[in-house]
Amino acid sequence: MADMTGSGADFRTRLQTWLPKLVLAPSLAIMLIFVYGFIAFTIYLSFTDSRMLPSFNWVGWQNYERLFRIREWNIAMRNLAIFATLYIGISTVIGLALAIFLDQKIRAEGALRTIYLYPMALSFIVTGTAWKWFLDPAIGLQNTMQMWGWESFTFTWIKDREMAIYTVVIAAVWQSSGFVMAMFLAGLRGIDNEILRAAQIDGASNWNLYRRIILPQLRPAFLSAFVILSHLAIKSYDLVIALTGGGPGNATALPATFMYSYTFTRNQMGIGASSAVIMLLTIAAIMVPYLYAELREKK
Amino acid sequence: MAVPSPDSPVRTARITRVFIYLFLLLFALFYLLPFGIMLINSVKPLSEITGGNMIALPREWTIQPWLSAWSTAQIGVQPTGLRPYFINSMMMAFPAVILSTMVGALNGYVLTKWRFRGDTIIFGLLLFSCFIPFQIVLIPMARILGILQMAGTTQGLIMVHFVYGIGFTTLYFRNYYAAFPTELVRAAQIDGAGFFQIFWRILLPSSGPIIAVSFIWQFTNIWNDFLFGASFASGGAAPMTVALNNLVNSSTGVREYNVHFAGAIMAAGPTLLVYIVAGRYFVRGLMSGSVKG
Structure with missing residues (x-):
């Protein structure tokens, strides 16, 4: 019994050195199973002939070959390209313009900022519901314009196969451009005023001030905005479901809606899994280099 | 001029x-x-x-549309209104938010004050999990929830949101604690304070702002989630977003737009309220979620 106290104290110090790792261990285990294990499982399924239930019958690249021959998938990829380009581009331009203008000692800046950013707090389902109705020709914008006497006004994009994807862009920009504004505003506030004063004394015009000094300093904000918006674009699901339901027909299908419908309603789990893998690869191509660079800088 | x-x-x-x-x-x-x-x-x-x-x-x-949306509107096949689903979302969001914040706080503490070989890799793995498209985990998660008998339940959704919330909460607390003076931790260690004592007495008392950020941001994300809700809990356990979508897109009967709007505002209410009351922390959460320090 005498040496119990000795080994007790020893046990205590050893516990103290192991405790941090013990505390982190459950999170790591959860992550390895629910994220990386699940990713591995889905990748495996994408090489099998799974239909309604997972099957372990290996079929090689067959699902991927079929996937890229499915018309709806090609429409979804084309839509994603259109949507992501316009969504990122327009949100960045609007966000940057709002941030620069708000930075000019504006009265009621706080109130304006609150108004610009509030859509970010809403669910995409709410945003979709609001815009679906606003863009509905029979009762929304078109109807109102015509009632005000502009009889020839038409705006039927949401019912139009060719144009419907652009209504998704409008609603998505509405939701996230305020967020981009907030990122750029934080960037602008971080710029050293002394450099700007010095440049002004040298006779630089406002235009040159922004083009040569301020915009180059906002590079990190541009990069963050691009990364965040592109990952949101690739994951977009709720908004399309609420706004157009993927329609008219499948004119506004995106990879996320395709994956869901093939996996859960059409019982083509192998194809669904392969489309999810393509989505993951697209996001990883953007996120992995970005996160790698961020973590290295930190060291 | x-x-x-x-x-x-x-x-x-x-x-x-x-x-x-x-x-x-x-x-x-x-x-x-x-x-x-x-x-x-x-x-x-x-x-x-x-x-x-x-x-x-x-x-x-x-105010008839509001009363109808809350208690009598047809959601799916039941004329229950949105009330039970609003309660579902509350029952789902609070436990998931509290659990993920607690775990994130401890993880952030370990990753900044008890560093060890390979901790950056672990953090990198956690960080990447914030950005995966959740489509990649839907199929295995549906299987696991089925095996655990948690498919179609609020408990199942709590687990899902907890699991995929850890990455973000860890990120918040890690960035926050990185700026906390490590000398204070070392001094307390020399005085004989243990791992949990240091966390409880030294770090936690000054963690107010970041706890607010984590709470608000997790609550907004979980309340607004649609994909997990639609995949794992359609029917009686559905969250508010799924119920709202059912209400708005049900094809039977007359479209009661005013009821749809009242319902949409109810679904937006809690997160909008949080934003108006604590917008400052909301913006901070956005920033630390995007510009990783």
Whole structure:
């Protein structure tokens, strides 16, 4: 019994050195199973002939070959390209313009900022519901314009196969451009005023001030905005479901809606899994280099 | 005619300032309009919506659409209104938010104050999990929930949101604790304080702001989630977003737009309230979620 106290104290110090790792261990285990294990499982399924239930019958690249021959998938990829380009581009331009203008000692800046950013707090389902109705020709914008006497006004994009994807862009920009504004505003506030004063004394015009000094300093904000918006674009699901339901027909299908419908309603789990893998690869191509660079800088 | 403004180095002419204010107000209108119109039309009788102007104020004010959306509207097959689903979302969000914040706080503490070989790799793995498209985990998660008998339950959704929330909460606390002086931790260690004592007595008391950020941001994300709710809990355990989508997109009967709007505002209510009350922390959460320090 005498040496119990000795080994007790020893046990205590050893516990103290192991405790941090013990505390982190459950999170790591959860992550390895629910994220990386699940990713591995889905990748495996994408090489099998799974239909309604997972099957372990290996079929090689067959699902991927079929996937890229499915018309709806090609429409979804084309839509994603259109949507992501316009969504990122327009949100960045609007966000940057709002941030620069708000930075000019504006009265009621706080109130304006609150108004610009509030859509970010809403669910995409709410945003979709609001815009679906606003863009509905029979009762929304078109109807109102015509009632005000502009009889020839038409705006039927949401019912139009060719144009419907652009209504998704409008609603998505509405939701996230305020967020981009907030990122750029934080960037602008971080710029050293002394450099700007010095440049002004040298006779630089406002235009040159922004083009040569301020915009180059906002590079990190541009990069963050691009990364965040592109990952949101690739994951977009709720908004399309609420706004157009993927329609008219499948004119506004995106990879996320395709994956869901093939996996859960059409019982083509192998194809669904392969489309999810393509989505993951697209996001990883953007996120992995970005996160790698961020973590290295930190060291 | 330059306006003298000693604090801001960039000077602008008065005519430019008029243009800037116009631009800013126009965009304020753009952001307010869809939601504002929804609000106005949620207190109109249906006939004024289908046969009238969407911007006009109601000729006859009514709260009937709100009552109907809350307690009698048809959601799926049941005329229950949105009330049970609102409660579902609350029951789902609070435990998931609290659990993920607690775990994130401990992880952030370990990753900054008890560093060990390979900790950056572990953090990198956690960080990447924040950005995966959740489609990649839907199929195995549906299987696991089935095996655990948690498919279609609120408990199942709590687990899912907890698991995929850890990455973000760890990120918040790690960035916050990285700026916390490590000397204080070392000094307490020399005084004989243990791992949990240091966390409890030294770090936690000064963690107020980041706990607020984590709570608000997790709550907003979990409350607004649709994909997990639609995949794992359609039916009686569905969260508010799924129920709202069912209400709005049900194809049977007359489309009661005013009821849909009232329902949408109810679904937006809690997160909007959080944003208005604690917008400062909301913006901070956005920032630390995007610009990783």
